[in-house]
Amino acid sequence: MFEIGEKIIYPMHxxxxxxxxxxxxxxxxxxKYYVVxxxxxxxxxxxxxxxxxxxxxxxxxxxxxxxxxxxxxHHGESxxxxxxxxxxxxxxxxxxxxxxxxxxxxxxxxxxxxxxxKLNSSEKQxxxxxxxxxxxxxxxxxxxxxxxxxxxxxxxxx
Numbered sequence: 001m002f003e004i005g006e007k008i009i010y011p012m013h014x015x016x017x018x019x020x021x022x023x024x025x026x027x028x029x030x031x032k033y034y035v036v037x038x039x040x041x042x043x044x045x046x047x048x049x050x051x052x053x054x055x056x057x058x059x060x061x062x063x064x065x066x067x068x069x070x071x072x073x074h075h076g077e078s079x080x081x082x083x084x085x086x087x088x089x090x091x092x093x094x095x096x097x098x099x100x101x102x103x104x105x106x107x108x109x110x111x112x113x114x115x116x117x118k119l120n121s122s123e124k125q126x127x128x129x130x131x132x133x134x135x136x137x138x139x140x141x142x143x144x145x146x147x148x149x150x151x152x153x154x155x156x157x158x
Contacts, residue, residue: 001049001052002057003018005018006018007059007060008058009059009137010036010056010057012095013133015039015140017036019044020034020035031048031050033048033049034046060137061100063141063142066142069101072104072105073108076108078109079105084123091110091126092126100137103133106127110126114127135150138153
């Protein structure tokens with residue numbers, strides 16, 4: 001389980017911080033909740049303890065994990081050619097997993113497609129969201145701002 005002050009990644013939302021633990025009574029049942037702040041979206045969410053395991057929430061990755069993911073990001077092969085609907089479903093599933101590597105794969109693959117042709121609005125939005133999540137986690141791992149992390153990511157791509 002998580003402790004107050006820990007930095008986490010919440011799938012589809014990005015990086016956040018466990019700000020507290022609260023008990024709430026709902027329909028006569030008392031349940032404990034994590035209070036999670038997600039500053040990039042100016043959002044605060046309550047996540048029930050009993051749902052945390054299936055939520056995909058995880059601690060921010062370490063430097064070694066990030067280095068491995070960056071290597072795959074820059075040098076890995078993109079997947080097979082799929083229709084945009086199949087690709088969107090696959091990428092949505094990757095984003096919902098909350099896994100760092102899968103988020104990086106979404107950014108890599110959609111960025112590569114975008115250099116060849118225009119993405120539809122749904123994929124463009126997914127690329128923007130995945131890029132923000134990846135850059136924010138990269139920044140947290142390195143202890144730098146999101147702008148600095150984005151610059152480093154672009155530099156490594158060239």
